[in-house]
Amino acid sequence: MQIDCPFCGARDIREFTYLGHETYIHRPADEAWSDAWNDYLHNRENPAGMTRDLWFHGSGCGAWLVVTRNTVTHEITGVELAREASRHAG
Amino acid sequence: MAELIARSAFQGLLPLRFGNVEAVEVMAATITSVSPFRGQETKVSKALEKAVGVPFPDAGRVIARDDVRAIWTGMGQxxxxxxxxxxxxxxxxxxQTDAWGALAIEGTDARAVLARLVPIDLRPDVFAVGHAARTLFGHMACVLTREAGDRYGIMVFRSMAGSAAHELEGAMRKVAARERLQ
Known part of the structure; x- marks a missing residue:
């Protein structure tokens, strides 16, 4: 498996570390406990199909990436920088 | 007053020579990391060029002028x-001068040696002269550069110099052994 890093090009999976679903870049704004915090910390979908995950290119350029991939076919259909994905989301 | 004796990162470990490939230590007078803050990239690149004669390089590239080189070493660095x-x-x-051990590997089979250690596409037209990559050297993080047709530069954390020389020697011995069989 390879991930096409926006800086480095297609790189082997061994250079990357997996964190989890992209939910982690959509942190609730409020400080007080709420259902949004509960969802942020605990609730995840487990799709048979497309999902978006955070990967860290730690043995490469050090970028955090949002990778769009298919859990059934293992096909990767998109890679973008997490900071840009975060900016687009507001 | 004690007289301290400077020890280089690969002292006693390099040079190595097997078959047509040679690995030697490279000493950089200074190594400085430069990381522009967000939005300051253009300004810093101009200031850097004014100070040392080289601007901030594009991702995966090296810019060299005379004896000064700027090597891209990661996102924003x-x-x-x-x-x-x-x-x-x-x-x-x-x-960063004392934080890194640097070596150069040169020879007809230098790429074959690296191919055993580095998980990137090293074909000459893909990883061309003047290119740089952050990748793995065995299990170590490294900065890899292609300096000439058959010459590559490798930088590893100084504390990893012993492991790097060990990994390199193994790969060099195996490539040289295969060469002898042909």
């Missing part, structure tokens, strides 16, 4: 080798 840029407003600048 480059290493300046051979000249001290001094303070650069708008950037985090740190001295």
């Amino acid at each position: 480059c290493f300046v080798l051979g000249a001290d840029p001094g303070p650069l407003p708008g950037a985090a600048v740190t001295d």
Whole structure:
């Protein structure tokens, strides 16, 4: 498996570390406990199909990436920088 | 007053020569990391060029002028080798001179040796002269550069110099052994 890093090009999976679903870049704004915090910390979908995950290119350029991939076919259909994905989301 | 004796990172470990491939230690007078803060990239690149003669390189590239090189070393970071840029407003600048061990590997089979250690596409037209990559060297993080047709530069954390020389020697021995069979 390879991930096409926006800086480095297609790189082997061994250079990357997996964190989890992209939910982690959509942190609730409020400080007080709420259902949004509960969802942020605990609730995840487990799709048979497309999902978006955070990967860290730690043995490469050090970028955090949002990778769009298919859990059934293992096909990767998109890679973008997490900071840009975060900016687009507001 | 004690007289301290400077020890280089690969002292007693390099040079190595097997078959047509030779690995030698490379000493950089200075290594400085330059990381522009967000939005300051253009300003810092201009200031860097004014200070040492080389601008901030594009991702995966090396820019060399005379004895000074700027090597891209990751997202928003480059290493300046051979000249001290001094303070650069708008950037985090740190001295890295003693933090890295650097070596050069050269020879007809240098690429075959690296192919056993580095998980990137090393074909000459893909990883061309003047290219740089952050990748793995065995299990170690490294900065890899292609300096000439058959010559590559490798930088690893100084504390990993012993492991790097060990990994390199194994790969060099195996490539040389295969060469002897042909």
